[in-house]
Amino acid sequence: MPILSTEASGEKGSGAFGGPISRDSLSQRAYIAIRGSLMHSRLRPGQKLVARQVADELNISVTPVRESLLRLVSEHALSLDERGTVIVPKVTLERCIEIRDIRMLNEGEGAARAAIRASEADIAVLEQIHENYRAIEQKNDYQAALTENENFHFTLCRLSGSEALFGIVENLWIQFGPVLAYLYDGGQRPFHGEIHGHIHVINALRSHDPEQARNAIQHDILTGGQVIVDRLSAEEKTSTELT
Amino acid sequence: MPILSTEASGEKGSGAFGGPISRDSLSQRAYIAIRGSLMHSRLRPGQKLVARQVADELNISVTPVRESLLRLVSEHALSLDERGTVIVPKVTLERCIEIRDIRMLNEGEGAARAAIRASEADIAVLEQIHENYRAIEQKNDYQAALTENENFHFTLCRLSGSEALFGIVENLWIQFGPVLAYLYDGGQRPFHGEIHGHIHVINALRSHDPEQARNAIQHDILTGGQVIVDRLSAEEKTSTELT
DNA sequence: CAGCGTTTCTTGATATAACATATTTGTTGT
DNA sequence: ACAACAAATATGTTATATCAAGAAACGCTG
Secondary structure, three states: OOOOOOOOOOOOOOOOOOOOOOOOOHHHHHHHHHHHHHHHOOOOOEEEHHHHHHHHHOOOOOHHHHHHHHHHHOOOOOOOOOOOOOOOOOHHHHHHHHHHHHHHHHHHHHHHHHHHHHHHHHHHHHHHHHHHHHHHOOOOOOHHHHHOOOOOHHHHHHHOOOOHHHHHHHHHHHHHHHHHHHEEEEEEOOOOOOOOOHHHHHHHHHHOOOHHHHHHHHHHHHHHHHHHHHHHHHHHHHHHHHO | OOOOOOOOOOOOOOOOOOOOOOOOHHHHHHHHHHHHHHHHHOOOOOOEEEEHHHHHOOOEEEEEEEHHHHHHHOOOOEEEOOOOOOEOOOOOOOHHHHHHHHHHHHHHHHHHHHHHHOOOOHHHHHHHHHHHHHHHHOOOHHHHHHHHHHHHHHHHHOOOOHHHHHHHHHHHHHHHHHHHHHHHHHHOOOOOOOOOOHHHHHHHHHOOHHHHHHHHHHHHHHHHHHHHHHHHHHHHHHHHHHO
């Protein structure tokens, strides 16, 4: 059974033409491929990622594969077992809540800063992203919706103008993303029919109200994560009972 | 001229005996060596770190060196130029302030959580670290003082019990540490004779007062960083005038 | 059949070689 | 002396071979 499904999607499409295909290094492409598999939850928690096997599957040598695996480990998106083998980390309820809370802290700060700096054009872009997101979600294309939701959060945080903050948020996402995807695979929708949290964020930006923006994105993260927390609680309770 | 001075310090001394010397991988040792050089500001901003040269200097092959360099790049402790060569990033005033602020946000949160969870034993450990720190500082051993200060901040954050938070703080430190060291090399002492900020943190922990702890560590970071900000402002002003 | 030692397989870690490209150096012709 | 082209060098990137340590399979003996 193949470890990674065949998805060489470039993520950052290079040019409007199919054009001079991305001259990324193999290492970079391997990184994107593995990260993509992780984000789309095609890798089971606890699964081993053996360098040689992954290399075979991607038809490249182990060197660039090893580089990308180690990079993902350093980003805490993957872990190492006692022997040094790369494994997909298990998402515990505890870890999930922890990451959610740190996301709220840092994305909240990002939103607050964004509220101060964002121009009307910036906000319009964000609004457009959200509308795309809603449209995609309506079509039940959860994978795509996931990506567009990520896009919203990243774009918002980028508006803070803080490189360091963005780095942190990006990094938290790669740890949290797989959990979200895991949920989507379960066929549940984390968001409800009410007014979507993103809207409140956009309104706060328009008012240039930092604290309102902070609260809005924090509420969005909390709401979006609640379904995951519920489900993980249920699963952990079940497995405990089985023990 | 050698890129890295000879310092193979194990950081995490393994055992009380000189004992079964650390069976770290070469990659790990290279990482520690390069990181150490960075933290002790033996690398000039803008300097190139050529994999083969570093490998020669450490008497190992390029593979583990490349791995550690890439790891440091992924941690934003080093950067890549357009060609892919690793370079020591230049510290701008802007970046310095940015990292300081994000440190305040996250270490503040760490301290607040620590105030809730810390036992008296935990606090005693922290107190001991601070006393060591003061003693070392008095002896004008700035390098060692720097390490002990780092130890204080890390230990405090670890008391928060949040793995994710600790990872972020650790990562911010590796970006900020070189700047601190740079300052120390200039012979300036960032901390003053008054009651040290760490003391206020410890008091807040004893009172189990989260917000007081948050304020205390934030104030400490702000105060400690002020000298750096002043100096960088001065330097940037000068270089602007020269232009 | 059980236990134990040996061989083989797996797999991470390291070294080295092969390759590609950009930069530098050197040479030559006018 | 200078411009243009060619050779050499520097350096990141990838592939492959080797090593070592642990795990697993295998077979031998009692």
